[in-house]
Amino acid sequence: MKYSYKDYKHLLRLLAIFLLGVGVFLIARALFTPASFGEFGHYRGDSLRENMGFAAEYAGMAACKKCHEAVYTKKSKSKHKGLSCETCHGPALRHSLEPKKEKIVKPGSKDLCHLCHSINSVRRKDFPQVDFKKHNPGEDCLACHDSHDPL
Amino acid sequence: MKYNRKEFLKIAGKFVLIGGFAKILKANKLFAAVAGKPVNKEYDIKSNLWGYGIDISKCIGCGRCVDACKKENNVPKEPFFFRTWVERYGILENGEVKVDSPNGGLNGFTDKYKDEKLVKKYFVPKICNHCEHPPCVQVCPVGATYTTPDGVTLVDRKYCIGCRYCIQACPYGARYLHPKLHVADKCSLCYHRITKGLLPACVEVCPVKARIVGNLKDPNSEIKKFLNANDIQVLKPHLGTKPKIYYKGMDKEIF
Amino acid sequence: MDEIIRVLFEYLGKVQGFIYPNEIELHWSILIVLYPFITGLVAGAFILASLERVFNVKEVKPTYRLALLTALAFLLIAPMPLNIHLGHPERALEILFTPHLSSAMAIFGFVYIWYLMVVLVVEIWLDYRKDIVILAQSEKGIKKYIYQAMALWSYNISPEALELDDKIGKFVTIIGVPSAFLLHGYVGFIFGSIKANPWWSSPLMPVIFIFSAMVSGIALVMLIYMIVSWLRKVVIDMNCLDTIGRYLLYAFIIDFSLETLDLIHRFYESNEAFGALAMLMSGKLHISLLIVQIALGTLVPITLLSIIQLIKVKPEIRKPMYFSAGMLTLIGIFAMRWNVVIGGQLFSKSFRGFTTYKLELIGKEGLMTAAALIILPVIILAVLIYLFPPFAKETGE
Numbered sequence: 001m002k003y004s005y006k007d008y009k010h011l012l013r014l015l016a017i018f019l020l021g022v023g024v025f026l027i028a029r030a031l032f033t034p035a036s037f038g039e040f041g042h043y044r045g046d047s048l049r050e051n052m053g054f055a056a057e058y059a060g061m062a063a064c065k066k067c068h069e070a071v072y073t074k075k076s077k078s079k080h081k082g083l084s085c086e087t088c089h090g091p092a093l094r095h096s097l098e099p100k101k102e103k104i105v106k107p108g109s110k111d112l113c114h115l116c117h118s119i120n121s122v123r124r125k126d127f128p129q130v131d132f133k134k135h136n137p138g139e140d141c142l143a144c145h146d147s148h149d150p151l
Numbered sequence: 152m153k154y155n156r157k158e159f160l161k162i163a164g165k166f167v168l169i170g171g172f173a174k175i176l177k178a179n180k181l182f183a184a185v186a187g188k189p190v191n192k193e194y195d196i197k198s199n200l201w202g203y204g205i206d207i208s209k210c211i212g213c214g215r216c217v218d219a220c221k222k223e224n225n226v227p228k229e230p231f232f233f234r235t236w237v238e239r240y241g242i243l244e245n246g247e248v249k250v251d252s253p254n255g256g257l258n259g260f261t262d263k264y265k266d267e268k269l270v271k272k273y274f275v276p277k278i279c280n281h282c283e284h285p286p287c288v289q290v291c292p293v294g295a296t297y298t299t300p301d302g303v304t305l306v307d308r309k310y311c312i313g314c315r316y317c318i319q320a321c322p323y324g325a326r327y328l329h330p331k332l333h334v335a336d337k338c339s340l341c342y343h344r345i346t347k348g349l350l351p352a353c354v355e356v357c358p359v360k361a362r363i364v365g366n367l368k369d370p371n372s373e374i375k376k377f378l379n380a381n382d383i384q385v386l387k388p389h390l391g392t393k394p395k396i397y398y399k400g401m402d403k404e405i406f
Numbered sequence: 407m408d409e410i411i412r413v414l415f416e417y418l419g420k421v422q423g424f425i426y427p428n429e430i431e432l433h434w435s436i437l438i439v440l441y442p443f444i445t446g447l448v449a450g451a452f453i454l455a456s457l458e459r460v461f462n463v464k465e466v467k468p469t470y471r472l473a474l475l476t477a478l479a480f481l482l483i484a485p486m487p488l489n490i491h492l493g494h495p496e497r498a499l500e501i502l503f504t505p506h507l508s509s510a511m512a513i514f515g516f517v518y519i520w521y522l523m524v525v526l527v528v529e530i531w532l533d534y535r536k537d538i539v540i541l542a543q544s545e546k547g548i549k550k551y552i553y554q555a556m557a558l559w560s561y562n563i564s565p566e567a568l569e570l571d572d573k574i575g576k577f578v579t580i581i582g583v584p585s586a587f588l589l590h591g592y593v594g595f596i597f598g599s600i601k602a603n604p605w606w607s608s609p610l611m612p613v614i615f616i617f618s619a620m621v622s623g624i625a626l627v628m629l630i631y632m633i634v635s636w637l638r639k640v641v642i643d644m645n646c647l648d649t650i651g652r653y654l655l656y657a658f659i660i661d662f663s664l665e666t667l668d669l670i671h672r673f674y675e676s677n678e679a680f681g682a683l684a685m686l687m688s689g690k691l692h693i694s695l696l697i698v699q700i701a702l703g704t705l706v707p708i709t710l711l712s713i714i715q716l717i718k719v720k721p722e723i724r725k726p727m728y729f730s731a732g733m734l735t736l737i738g739i740f741a742m743r744w745n746v747v748i749g750g751q752l753f754s755k756s757f758r759g760f761t762t763y764k765l766e767l768i769g770k771e772g773l774m775t776a777a778a779l780i781i782l783p784v785i786i787l788a789v790l791i792y793l794f795p796p797f798a799k800e801t802g803e
Contacts, residue, residue: 007567010535010560011574014528017558021523029503034310042506043297047307052191054343057223058352080358087215087356091222115213115259116358122239122264122272123211127359231414233427250424250758277426286602292512293500312500313493315433316511322602324426324755328433330410333493390601406756 057091060084064092067099071148078149088112088147109141191347199301201340201395202367203351204377205276208400209361212237212274214256216353216362221257223341223352230254232327234338235278235353240404242271248404275405276362278353279304279325279338280386280394287317287326287335296335302367302395303340311335322387340364367395409769416764423759432751432763435771436744437487440779442593442615443743444484449590449616450623451477452526452582457653459579465649471533471796472634473627478526479787485518487779490770510596521589525582531556532575534794539563552793590619597746604679605686605750610668617661618739624654625707625735630787632729638797644721648714651728654735655711662704665742682757690752690760695745703738707731 039045061084065072068085075081086092094102119129136144145151220235221228230253237256241249241264249264256274264272285304288296295311298304311334318326318335329336341351345364349355354362365374377399384401385394398405410431417430455473457463489495505512531538539561542553591612597603598611628650635642672683687695710731714724752760766772 003566003570006562007564007570009562010558010567011570013558013560014531018523025502028499032499033503037294037504040300041297042294042504044294044307044310047295047297047310048299048305050307050309051305051339051342052194052346054224056341056344056347056349058219058344058349058355060349060355082360083358084355086219087358091219091352115215116211118259118262119265120212120260120262121267121269122241122260122274124208124273127211229411229414230418230427231411231430236427238424248758250756252424252427255427286600290509290511290600291506292509292514293497294504294506295500310497310500311494312497314488314491314511315493316509316596318428318433319751320600320602322755324428327428327431328493 056093058086059091059093059096061086063096067096074146075148078146079151080148109147112147113141113145194346196300196346198366198368200367201281201302201345202365202374202378202397203278203281203340203395204363204365204374204383204397204399206361206363206377206381206399207273207275207402207405209359210237210274210276211359211361212239212256212260213358214259215356215358216276217255217257219352219356220338223344224339226336227330229330230257232330232336234325234336235276238275238277238405240271240273240275240402241267241269242404244268244270250404271402271404273400273402273405275398276353277323277325277386278396279321279340280323280392280396281338281340283393283395284391286320286322286390286392290316290320292316299342303342303345304337305339305342306335306337308332308334308336322390322392413764413766417762420762421759423754424756425754425759425761426756429754430761432748432761434747434751435491435763436748436765436773436776437491437771437779439740439743439747440487440776441484442590442747443622443740444480444487444779444783445590445593446615446619446622446739446743447626448477448481448484448521448623449586449619450621450625451480451627452586452623453620454624454627454650454653456579456583456586459576460583463649463653465645466653468643468646469627469631469650471530471794472631472791473623474526474530474533475790475794475796476627476630476787477623478522478530479783479790481518481522481526482786483779483783486782487776488514490775510592510599513592517585517589517592521582521585525578525585529575529578529582530794532571532578535571536563536568537794586619587616591616597750602755603750604677605683605753606746608668608671610664610671614661614664614668617657617664618742620657621654621661621735622739624650624657625732625739628654628728629732629736632725632732634791642725644724647724647728651711651714651731654731655708655715658704658708658711658735662708665704679753679757682753682760686749686753686760690762691745691749694741695749699738699741699745703734703741707734707738710734 034044034046036045036047037043040048061072064085072085075083075085088107089104090107092104095104114132116127117129119131123129214237216235217233217237220226220233224234226232226234233255235255236252238250238252239256239260243249251263253260260274281298281302281304283302285296285298288298288304291297292314293310293312295307296304296317297307313328313333313335315328315335318328321337326335326337328334341349341353344351351362351364354364363373363377365372365377367374369375374397378397381399383397383399385397387406388394414430417432421430451473454466455470455477458466458470489498492498501512502515505515507513535557538553538557540563542550542557542561545553594612594615597606598608600606628647631650632642632647672680707730710727713719714727719727748763752763754760768774
């Protein structure tokens with residue numbers, strides 16, 4: 001051999017530093033990789049459960065039936081049968097759990113009905129629309145239409 | 152602003168307090184699942200594959216889905232952050248295509264085109280396409296966005312580094328950076344709801360059944376019937392992302 | 407949060423046509439423009455250095471060490487714009503711990519560490535080891551300890567040891583050239599692989615990035631060499647400068663041909679996105695693309711450099727010609743990065759409209775931060791030059 005140990009001693013030291021670096025990296029990696037990583041794929045399995053566990057706001061129409069049977073049955077026979085209670089009333093899960101504490105708004109007709117029934121040239125023609133300037137202007141829609149049974 | 156987790160713990164806490172009440176509710180299994188425990192243990196992830204249908208010919212552009220989505224998922228209310236939004240298309244006689252989506256359609260639509268003669272017109276709801284080959288997942292450098300075994304593309308809020316590469320990679324503009332959490336955010340198909348037997352908020356509130364969701368592995372599911380009974384198209388099929396959001400009544404101007 | 411909302415409302419008023427509502431926010435700011443610009447300088451400077459070592463272009467020897475130190479100074483800063491831009495900088499290490507291998511970005515951490523530690527630092531260390539050992543023995547006080555540590559407390563500078571260093575150094579440089587290509591080619595791939603974005607999506611992107619990197623790196627080292635010589639009041643080696651100028655011209659011609667090819671291809675194919683892209687080029691990018699990047703930043707320097715090749719120009723005139731060609735090149739390449747990164751986000755993926763981008767002066771992603779990130783490597787370079795005088799050899803001769 002042309003070279004002796006002392007000629008590449010410094011190189012070995014450099015190599016040692018690199019190996020140390022790799023070692024530190026591997027240890028850090030083992031320490032900091034979340035335990036559930038890779039459970040289902042290249043992601044945290046816990047994340048999937050966290051996503052499942054997010055709090056809901058909407059209860060779903062079935063939930064209202066128990067306590068508001070009358071409204072429920074009335075609506076389900078009406079022209080508004082396709083509508084969910086929460087479409088108009090907003091999220092009501094917390095109300096369903098604690099009806100006394102968590103009040104929900106009774107929507108006024110002003111900001112509600114026009115969303116679906118105002119005349120709009122892009123809206124499909126077979127959907128009932130009225131011109132708010134001509135159809136009994138100035139009067140509350142609810143004076144003639146029951147929101148739970150509009151016709 | 153409220154955070155989902157905190158909010159959940161709060162509700163769960165209250166729920167324990169009113170234990171008596173809980174007993175009545177337990178009769179209703181659905182309820183217990185929503186509020187009583189974070190994860191529905193009975194949910195079998197392997198026998199599900201979520202698909203979602205949108206019937207353009209039914210949509211009336213009321214924007215209740217956009218509103219409900221923001222409320223359900225704590226999406227920032229400003230008009231730059233949407234997990235779902237509704238676009239309005241109007242095609243004039245001369246072929247000109249007018250498209251807009253003021254505030255994502257959340258406040259409904261004014262009758263902007265009443266003086267124009269529209270030869271074609273439609274409202275088009277959009278959400279994350281939950282692609283079979285999601286480009287966002289492909290480019291995420293750390294594995295903070297992923298497709299679940301049941302076919303939903305989700306974001307890991309605790310792991311996302313906020314590099315926004317996924318936002319660039321999404322061809323549909325379905326992602327945004329949450330201004331408060333500083334992580335990517337997008338439609339989760341209401342994963343916390345569908346895994347407990349509830350409908351996604353947008354589907355729940357849709358007055359005209361323009362949105363349907365279901366299990367593609369179940370031959371009798373609503374979505375399967377929808378797919379079999381109609382001519383179906385997906386958005387930007389040429390990109391090979393294979394969306395699982397299926398559109399009925401899609402016109403060539405929609406992309 | 408309020409700040410970003412305020413900016414977004416400002417943008418909202420400036421949206422043209424229809425864009426998806428989530429697209430109003432432009433996500434990759436000037437910091438992400440800086441990132442490919444800086445790594446490009448690194449890769450280019452390194453390739454210039456390797457000309458001497460690997461390809462035996464002896465004329466550029468006076469810039470060899472300078473080029474390496476320049477590359478190191480800029481490489482040390484390269485990850486900073488990325489990190490500042492992250493929504494969660496504290497989670498940045500995840501990219502090393504759980505890299506998602508299908509993501510071009512995930513490879514960044516490894517390519518970076520490889521290039522910094524295995525290529526640049528080792529090459530510089532081997533090349534400077536003799537100087538370091540001598541300094542470790544001659545310096546006093548704290549500096550002595552610094553040099554001793556850098557020598558790894560091994561002071562053998564026998565001819566055999568140095569010969570070994572040189573051999574390994576050469577080997578490292580040979581690995582370094584493809585590594586430099588990798589470092590910057592992959593940055594091009596980050597953009598080129600985004601099929602959702604027709605302005606970016608192109609297999610030519612990595613190649614264009616590599617050649618534009620060479621152009622900018624060579625121009626930068628040329629400028630630094632001229633400025634440092636001027637500061638040190640020594641004569642510029644015109645032979646060296648001419649050689650650098652020649653290589654700059656070669657790289658530039660290839661770079662420009664590739665970019666033109668890319669453009670022609672877009673025009674000829676005229677796919678679904680072409681309308682939007684044509685509007686982008688003639689509208690929002692008119693100044694930064696056509697005037698700054700192509701006219702001022704490419705055609706003018708190519709012309710200047712060609713004139714020097716074609717006719718005999720006196721050295722007193724050649725110098726300012728090289729200097730202005732170098733400056734314009736850097737501006738042009740910066741504009742190119744800008745046009746790729748910002749330009750690629752201005753149009754909607756619905757191809758029906760455009761959002762806007764306003765560079766703020768202050769703030770996390772403002773002009774001040776960007777300026778600091780450009781000045782910082784220059785300061786680091788000054789410190790490196792102070793610690794490792796790259797001119798020792800020359801003056802000794």
